[in-house]
Amino acid sequence: MIVKNEEKVLARCLDSVCKLVDEIIIVDTGSTDRTKSIAQDFGAKIYDWVWNQNFADARNAALEHSTSDWNLVLDADEYVKSEDSTAIRQFINGEKAIGRVKIVNQFIGDDGLESTAQSFISRIFPSGVRYEGSIHEQLVSDLPRIKLPVEIWHDGYMKSKAERNIPILKKEIEKSPHDSYYHFQIAKEYRGINDHAQACQHLEQAYRLLTRKEYYAPNVIVNLLYELIATGQLESGLPVIQRERDFLRDFSDFHFACGIFYMKLILSNTAKYVDLFPYIEASYLRCLEIGETDQYDSVRGTGSFTALHNLGGLYEVMGNINKAKECYREAATTYGYQPSNERLKQL
Incomplete structure (x- = not known):
């Protein structure tokens, strides 16, 4: 140690x-x-x-x-x-x-x-x-x-360690500007302090440098989608999703991010993107189909309770309260997810 x-x-x-x-x-x-x-x-x-x-x-x-x-x-x-x-x-x-x-x-x-x-x-x-x-x-x-x-x-x-880590990572990037790993790591530090512009910039560089053989490649792609959302560059995310759909077909975090992305994109320009609405449900259902696995470095819940919770929210928007309750109930009773339990009480 x-x-x-x-x-x-x-x-x-x-x-x-x-x-x-x-x-x-x-x-x-x-x-x-x-x-x-x-x-x-x-x-x-x-x-x-x-x-x-x-x-x-x-x-x-x-x-x-x-x-x-x-x-x-x-x-x-x-x-x-x-x-x-x-x-x-x-x-x-x-x-x-x-x-x-x-x-x-x-x-x-x-x-x-x-x-x-x-x-x-x-x-x-x-x-x-x-x-x-x-x-x-x-x-x-x-x-x-x-x-x-x-x-x-x-x-x-x-607790953020960005103050310590960012200067060291900058030096590594100066020495190895074409190393996707350090761009990915510094992006995580910037994301942790809500500097989404810097996080997105480094993730875009990491993404361009990927060979797809890196163990962290799936997480670069998912984090990039979240930062494109955070910086309002929604239209830039569609080509990423289309390009990586096959590569990440078994990664629940990717499909979870896609579900959020499609919703944000539709809300940004409903007339233009309303046809993508069914993709939101399909994304969360794919998360649940994959489930929680150890195949990737992932956020717990994207293959279970948070996917169920977001799916419940979608069904509420669609006016299907019974389906919404089913999702919230499963997330709350099977996984003990408190936000779903709270939402159930309000329905």
């Missing part, structure tokens, strides 16, 4: 993992609170590191101090929610590979409600593997990547 001033969350993190590991290595980049004391309570080995604006360097410094054959990397604002110890043992006793764990990110959505998004990130790997990249660092290895039954929750996105 690398840490700095994490006294509010560090104990939660270490308590979730201390019985699963043989040693805890912490590199501290300048804490002035109780971070080191808390780490000592868990028997951690603590090393100081002068922060040089490079996350890979700090990660690798921590890895240099590890004496284990395998390493698990965590951030202080993360904690292990569930794991399958038997599966992990089988993994580390088999052929060398890199384990990808499910990260569940908590964040506040555009509707002001707490939401979660899941992604799979390489976090368990054999000794000798190292990172590169000053920010959003990546492991450098040709070893195969295997998904493991480990779920880690992360609430760091509840």
Whole structure:
């Protein structure tokens, strides 16, 4: 781990993992609170590191101090929610590979409600593997990547880190202007502080640079649709949807974004786009047909309760109150989605 001033969350993190590991290595980049004391309570080995604006360097410094054959990397604002110890043992006793764990990110959505998004990130790997990249660092290895039954929750996105991250990402873009990854990452930072113009600009660049082989390519496309909505460039979104429909046919987040997009587009010019109205229902029904899967990095609910809720809202607009109630009821009773429950009370 690398840490700095994490006294509010560090104990939660270490308590979730201390019985699963043989040693805890912490590199501290300048804490002035109780971070080191808390780490000592868990028997951690603590090393100081002068922060040089490079996350890979700090990660690798921590890895240099590890004496284990395998390493698990965590951030202080993360904690292990569930794991399958038997599966992990089988993994580390088999052929060398890199384990990808499910990260569940908590964040506040555009509707002001707490939401979660899941992604799979390489976090368990054999000794000798190292990172590169000053920010959003990546492991450098040709070893195969295997998904493991480990779920880690992360609430760091509840608070913006844009002030720290954007300057580092700008430097990376200066060095590698044609790297879609850094344009995508800086766009997420700008979106988090509601600078939609900058977010859209970088997503458009990321989109132009995609090969479609990148693991993050589907999310670039979906985020671009949301930013075209946010910046009022609705007509620019139609060609994107038409071009990517086959590529993302099994991605519920894409169809969910399409449902929102079609509604906004129709409202912007009803006379011109009213013929697209059936596409709204079709988009949400496709979300439900796909369901919640681990195939993509996705926002939870786009294949279930939020799709049902939005479909209920559509049926209300269409005057089909019975269908609306069915959707709200399923979202509320099956998934415990509170906004649907509240809407049911009002019908």
